[in-house]
Structure formats: C-alpha cells, structure tokens
Amino acid sequence: MIEKLRQEGYSYKEIADTLKISINTVKSYCRRNGLTGVGVKKKHICLNCGCEIDERKKFCSSKCRQDWWNNNLDKVNRKAYYSFTCSYCHKPFNAYGNKNRKYCSHECYIKDRFGHE
Secondary structure, eight states: OHHHHHHTTOOHHHHHHHHTSOHHHHHHHHHHTTOSSTTOOOOOBOTTTOOBOOTTOSOSSHHHHHHHHHHOGGGOOOOOEEEEEOTTTOOEEEEESOTTOOOSSHHHHHHHHHOOO
16 A cells, blocks of 8 residues: 555655654555665646646646635735835825835825825
C-alpha cells in the first residue's frame, strides 16, 4: 500500500496519515525499496475547485483564486496594514495595502479637494 501511494505522488506524511502508521515507518520502507522521490510525481490541484493544474500555480483561474481568498480570510496572513491620520477630518484610520493614503474616505477627499459644500 505504501508503494502504491508513493507512486501516486503522496508525501511521507500523507501516507502515514492515510494508513495511520508512523511517518518514520513510511520513510524507512521507502528508503529500503527505492521510493525516495525518483520518478514520483504528484498531481497539482487547484486549491479552490480541485481540478488538475500546472505545477507552478495554486489556482486554475482568477475566479477560483478570488473565491478562495473570499472564503478563507481567516487563513490569509495580512501584513500590509498601515495607520494614518486623515488630512481632512484628522481622524485616525487603518488601510490595507496602500501606504500612501491621505484620506479616510472618498467623502473627505472630495470635501478637501473641492470645498466644504
């Protein structure tokens, strides 16, 4: 069973979890039987829909990528949060992904740019 799963492209850990045996048992068996990675190719699948894709990609399409991001916000490590003070209303605000923001909202931008009407 280990040999079959290894040739299908499963990793040592995946095999150990599937068969409910120690990962070291799987590694030892593979080393003794020449299954240490030579000729082992794993299918690459889209993280969202599960279809087969090119090995350099994580998603099959932009739609799948967007769907995955929207459904897995808790799994994404967002590091690009920036803190600012609005140039118009002087209130503090946070923005994601744009380190050059000046206004907390479009409304403040319009009021500052075109007057207070």
